[in-house]
Amino acid sequence: MEDDLTHPASGATEEGAEHATVPAGATRPDDDPEAKARGICLRLLTSAPRTRAQLEAALRKRGIPEEVSESVLGRFSEAGLIDDVAFAGAWVDSRHTGRGLGRRALAAELRRRGVAEETVRDAVDDISAEQEEATARRLVRRKLDASRGAPDATRVRRVMGMLARKGYAAGLAYRVVREELEAEGSEFDLPDPDLGT
Known part of the structure; x- marks a missing residue:
């Protein structure tokens, strides 16, 4: 009956499959740090693009020796898998x-x-100042449109906060918000951060 539970590839039974014997001279993937490092990198790169530093950190976290990591990452870079x-x-x-x-x-x-x-x-x-301004303007219009009816001070606070969180410089944010408020006919007096008024 035990013959029915034998794996053809390893000759191990179901109960002992994890303890299958390895032929003499062969190494298990877990015993070969380079194979383990390649496997880790390939799995990570399959799910999403990664930087070299991200892969390095993942290998270090999994206990791969630094020299093995450098070797594997170097080959992956040469092959164009890490760029x-x-x-x-x-x-x-x-x-x-x-x-x-x-x-x-x-x-x-x-x-x-x-x-x-x-x-x-x-x-x-690669992002020009014009592109960044156009994107900021699009975001401001959308946010202002969504907040019609709210007091202008509230709308401005929300829009300025959004632009700050998204990484826009204060000067650009103030200018774009002021211009968009003027375009919709608002008389809200937004101070100019460059003039201090």
């Missing part, structure tokens, strides 16, 4: 377009993901 420049460019494009994040917030997110400062600057510089 922080491409990651940063795609991240900036996606988050600016989809979530309306400003350059400051995008740079902070990339730094948290371990992207090198020069790469962060290059990626964020």
